[in-house]
Amino acid sequence: MEKIVVLDFGGQYSHLIAKRARYLGYYSEIALPSISKNDPKMKDVAGVVLSGGPSSVYDKDIPEFNSDILNLDVPILGLCYGHQLLSKEYRGVVRRAAVGEFGVVELTNVAESPLFDGVTFPTQVWTSNNDEVTELPPGFEIIGSTKNCRIAAIQNLEKKRFGIQFHAEVRDTLEGDKILGNFIKFCGMKKNWDTAKIKEIILEDIKRDAGDKKALLFLSGGVDSTVAFALLNAALGKDRVLGLHIDNGFMRMNESAAIDERYKKFGFTNYIIEDASEEFLKAVKNITDPQEKRKRVGETYINVRNRVVDRLKLPFDDWLLAQGTLYPDIIESGGTKHSKTIKTHHNRVDGIQKLIDAGLVIEPLKDLYKDEVRAVGRALGLSEELVGRHPFPGPGLSINVLCSDGVIKEVELYEKTNKFLKELNIASISKEIKDIYAIPIKSVGVHGDIRTYAYPAALDMGEFYKKAIDWDEIEKISFFITNKVKEVNRTILKIYEKQGLSLIEGYCDKKRLDMTRIADEIVLSALKKYGWYNKIFQHLTINLPYATKRDNCSVVLRPVVSEDVMTAKFARLDQKLLSAIVDELRKIDFIDAVYYDATNKPPATFGWE
Incomplete structure (x- = not known):
């Protein structure tokens, strides 16, 4: 059976490439990048995709790649790391990007390409990279650029080679299926896969x-x-x-x-x-x-x-x-x-x-x-x-209850993060922001396929939830902060805070779990009452040991929308719903502060742990 083979360099979305191909009706398989071109798995291959990955092509310990694959007379598409590797193998230059790109960016068309048939430009694409191609390989041409990445998409039609810096396989690349479909069409492959077969298999x-x-x-x-x-x-x-x-x-x-x-x-x-x-x-x-x-x-x-x-x-x-x-x-x-x-x-x-x-x-x-x-x-x-x-x-809730011995870890990093945040020209982004500061408890995130563990940035935008909420503006601000300050992987909005908050000693015990259950039930009940439960993928109620005293806590609201878990956007809750949730949480004596997590994945993960 004809197939598309995805060479997996360890990227967070490697299997998603194969999944998208199958959804489009084409059989696909995953293989190691060290595979021989004569391996039985490469039999009947119509095209090859080089996946993204957490490495840099100039690192010493990079995944082993059998460059003889490039001698196959079939089309090859490189995504993210695969784009950079393809460029390097064909004598292009890859360097650390002056400005890394993480999340949604706009791609503009530079030259015609079969990869972009039917794509409307400018088009939204999703990217996650610290490196970029800075010099084209001989014989290649630029076909797409973004604001911070001039060589964001390339091709060599004679060699049947394509490279794109973004991830076409994730849903936030709005025309990603069309781009992947165009590549497979260029491979000359006919549809041969029915997703209804999954259950039987x-x-x-x-x-x-x-x-x-x-x-x-x-x-x-x-x-x-x-x-x-x-x-x-x-x-x-x-x-x-x-x-x-x-x-x-x-x-x-x-x-x-x-x-x-x-x-x-x-x-x-x-x-x-x-x-x-x-x-x-x-x-x-x-x-x-x-x-x-x-x-x-x-x-x-x-x-x-x-x-x-x-x-x-x-x-x-x-x-x-x-x-x-x-x-x-x-x-x-x-x-x-x-x-x-x-x-x-x-x-x-x-x-x-x-x-x-x-x-x-x-x-x-x-x-x-x-x-x-x-x-x-x-x-x-x-x-x-x-x-x-x-x-x-x-x-369960054990990973929603963040724990601390009451001592700020890596005080210098926390102070450095606060310093960087204060130095941001945040007023140039929004006049609504009254203050910006770091919360002294770390959360898990992901940048360029690598785990991060960093202090979140908190924004004081007043009582933003009491009026029409400009979620586009908030997403823009969140993206700006996490791209400008590498020490930050999450942006949260202050809804309210009591005076005198500090990091307290708090662990995952029955008392804090019960506190989380009470707050969580308030949120889930409101989501169902207002018809929002099925509009979002998941809501996590996060309990922070950040309070006025040992028996209290702060709560972070973390509603997200996602299709496949690998990427997500923070949910844009209705203003009336959010106000109703806040009004109920304010009645709870042990809740000293409430925040709203306005960070996409990446750079944040769904939960905080």
């Missing part, structure tokens, strides 16, 4: 991978584990599948009871609920490092699973561990050959990785993204109540 894979074994599935109650549960039941039968829902103490208000009710309503019967809240709370006691917290949560899942297996006398060798792991979880955990760790997901800690290496784990959704999972769930007949829920990962 997964069912066959489950039967093959499980053999005669049974499957014990970690069942969080979220979309991913629910769809995995339905797939396993369909492939193996209910007698060979057992769902294990663990109440880890990190659930939303009354969440475990609600999950039980939903499953019974749908007809699921082969699952049990285990209350292990005390065990999980003990595991994360006094832990402040987010990576360590995630690892402890993941290891505790394994301990609870082993205890349940022993109690139920399930023969260990007869049972596989099943998980609803998605491909983004693997990428962000550094689970592909060249990818960097953004954050360690609970389903990729050492204990689980050992089981994976031993062939004792089955993950039906590991090659899929969230939107594909929902589509498969609907194809299986799952109710909208089950597949339309906001994502809620296994660690």
Whole structure:
């Protein structure tokens, strides 16, 4: 079968390229960049795509690339790192960019190209890079530029080579599908793939991978584990599948009871609920490092699973561990050959990785993204109540409760960040900004496929939420700050603050989890009441140890819209809805401040940990 082969240099979106090709109706596969052009996987290749990646082409330890691939007589397209590598291999020059580009930018057309057939210019594209091509390879021409990147798109039609600095595979590149489709059309490939085949392929894979074994599935109650549960039941039968829902103490208000009710309503019967809240709370006691917290949560899942297996006398060798792991979880955990760790997901800690290496784990959704999972769930007949829920990962609220021993880490960096923010000519961007400052607790982000851990910038724009909100202006300001100040990966808007806030000692304990549950329930109830719950992808209520006293906290509202989790935009909530949420939160005595996270992904991640 003809195919498009994507060479994976470890970029956050490598599999998304293959996914987009399949969505467009063309079969595609992922391969290592070191692959031989004579490898069986390269048989019937119609075109090759070089993915993005976290490396710089001038680094010493870059992914091994078999440059003999360039001798193939098929079209080749380089994206981001792939664009830079293609340019370097053909004797162009790549250097550190004077101004890195992260997020949405405008691409203008410089010359005609089959890559841009039907594209309306200027067009919005999405980029994430610190490097750029500064000198064209001989025989190539520039076909597109952005404000800060002159050589943003190139071609050599004689050699059938193309390079683009932006990511055509993400939805924020508005005409990305058209660009990728044009490339595949240039490859002369005919449509040969139907996404409806995904479900059947997964069912066959489950039967093959499980053999005669049974499957014990970690069942969080979220979309991913629910769809995995339905797939396993369909492939193996209910007698060979057992769902294990663990109440880890990190659930939303009354969440475990609600999950039980939903499953019974749908007809699921082969699952049990285990209350292990005390065990999980003990595991994360006094832990402040987010990576360590995630690892402890993941290891505790394994301990609870082993205890349940022993109690139920399930023969260990007869049972596989099943998980609803998605491909983004693997990428962000550094689970592909060249990818960097953004954050360690609970389903990729050492204990689980050992089981994976031993062939004792089955993950039906590991090659899929969230939107594909929902589509498969609907194809299986799952109710909208089950597949339309906001994502809620296994660690639950534990990763929404940020922790601190009360001491600012890296004081010099914090002061330096504050200094840079104060020196910004922010008034030239907006007269609405009264102040800008750093919050003294770090959050996780991603820049150029690499994990960042930085202090967020807070903006005082007065009571902006009490009038018509200019979200375009706010997004512009947020983009300006995170591009100008490399020490910042997140911009938040101050909604209100009490006097005398400071970093306090606070950990992930039952008291702070209950505080988070109360605030979270207020927000989710308002989203449903005002008809906004299904308009956004997810809302995270973040609890910060930034308050007037030990028993209080600050709350960050983090609503996001996304299709595939790999990229996202902060949600632009309706002014009436936001005002209603703020009015209710103001009534809560322990909440000393409320902020609104107005940062896209990247440079921020969905959550703060």
